[in-house]
Amino acid sequence: SQQGEEDPQALSIQEGENATMNCSYKTSINNLQWYRQNSGRGLVHLILIRSNEREKHSGRLRVTLDTSKKSSSLLITASRAADTASYFCATDGNNRLAFGKGNQVVVIP
Amino acid sequence: KAGVTQTPRYLIKTRGQQVTLSCSPISGHRSVSWYQQTPGQGLQFLFEYFSETQRNKGNFPGRFSGRQFSNSRSEMNVSTLELGDSALYLCASSRMGQGSDNEQFFGPGTRLTVL
Numbered sequence: 001s002q003q004g005e006e007d008p009q010a011l012s013i014q015e016g017e018n019a020t021m022n023c024s025y026k027t028s029i030n031n032l033q034w035y036r037q038n039s040g041r042g043l044v045h046l047i048l049i050r051s052n053e054r055e056k057h058s059g060r061l062r063v064t065l066d067t068s069k070k071s072s073s074l075l076i077t078a079s080r081a082a083d084t085a086s087y088f089c090a091t092d093g094n095n096r097l098a099f100g101k102g103n104q105v106v107v108i109p
Numbered sequence: 110k111a112g113v114t115q116t117p118r119y120l121i122k123t124r125g126q127q128v129t130l131s132c133s134p135i136s137g138h139r140s141v142s143w144y145q146q147t148p149g150q151g152l153q154f155l156f157e158y159f160s161e162t163q164r165n166k167g168n169f170p171g172r173f174s175g176r177q178f179s180n181s182r183s184e185m186n187v188s189t190l191e192l193g194d195s196a197l198y199l200c201a202s203s204r205m206g207q208g209s210d211n212e213q214f215f216g217p218g219t220r221l222t223v224l
Contacts, residue, residue, distance in 0.1 A: 031210050042113070042199060042215035043152075050210060088152065095207050096165050097142070099152035 010104045019076045021103045023089035024069075030092045032065055032072050037086045037102070046074075046087075081109045111135065113202050113216035121222045127188040130219045134181050134202030138214070140164075141183040142207065143175060146197040146218070155198075158183050159206045187221075195223045 013019050023032070031050045035043040049056045049065045049072065056063045062075040076083055086102040114133045122128050134141050143155040154167040158177035175185040181202075187194055197220050201213035 033212065035215075040197060040218075040220075042217045043201075043213075045212040045214065048210070048212055090152075092207055092210075096154050096157065096167070097207055097213065098154065099144075101151045 009101065010106075012106045012108065013079055015079060015081055015107055015109050017079055019079050019083070019105055019107075021074045021087055021089075021105070023072045023074070023100055025072075025089075025091045025098075026070065027091075027093055029067075032063075033090045033092065033097070034061075034063060034072075034074050035088045035090060035099075037088065039085075043088065076105075079105075079107045081107050083107045113200060113214050115198075115200055115216035115219050117219060118217065119220045119222075121224060122190050123224050124190055124192060126190050127186065128190060128221060129184055129186045130198055130200075130221075132183045132185075132200035132202075132216060134183070134200075135214055138202035138204050139181055140203045140206030141177055141181065142201045142203075142213065143183070143185050144199045144201065145169075146199060147195075152199070155185065157207055164206065190223045192223050194221065196221060 031048050033048045034046040037043045047058045047063050049063050060077045065072045084107045086104050088099050088102045090097045090099045116131045140159045142157040144152050146152045156175050157165040161177045172188045177183045197218045199218045201215045203211045203213050
């Protein structure tokens with residue numbers, strides 16, 4: 001079964017706006033990772049947050065992790081057309097990565 | 110540093126045939142994981158190999174198998190293909206494998222179509 005579940009499933013925004021995606025999971029984790037996938041290609045790692053971390057930044061990305069609620073959020077600030085992609089959260093626990101269904105984000109120029 | 114490479118990129122087979130997919134990890138990476146991606150089921154973990162040993166396995170039938178060579182290159186094999194095996198097969202490499210707080214580097218995938 002899928003560990004991570006992103007919400008919402010699809011998001012359409014204007015260039016320059018912020019995009020927020022959420023992910024929930026069910027069991028304990030070592031870390032949670034976010035990946036981006038462009039149009040049926042391989043996944044690109046965006047950011048990894050460990051279970052003892054609460055927030056992490058990388059460029060225009062901000063990830064939060066709330067282990068008490070078993071949830072994470074990914075914020076993309078000042079979105080660009082090139083951010084159009086599917087975004088997946090993946091939880092690393094029990095020595096395997098479990099991916100959510102993904103969020104489709106469309107950034108309109 | 111070269112990225113993860115997968116061959117072939119596209120493959121068309123018919124039901125009942127078998128197929129072998131190849132993955133070359135990033136130099137120095139000892140772990141290779143395989144995933145199946147379909148529109149209906151999303152990304153599902155197949156198995157992970159580390160130093161030539163299968164370290165973890167997902168919930169797939171025995172028709173799906175794999176192996177890893179001493180140079181860390183990995184192959185996965187699917188026998189007696191079914192229509193439902195049509196998918197994008199992704200491999201990912203990492204230095205120490207899953208559960209070790211390191212990121213996975215994905216290849217571009219092999220698109221398998223079963224007719």
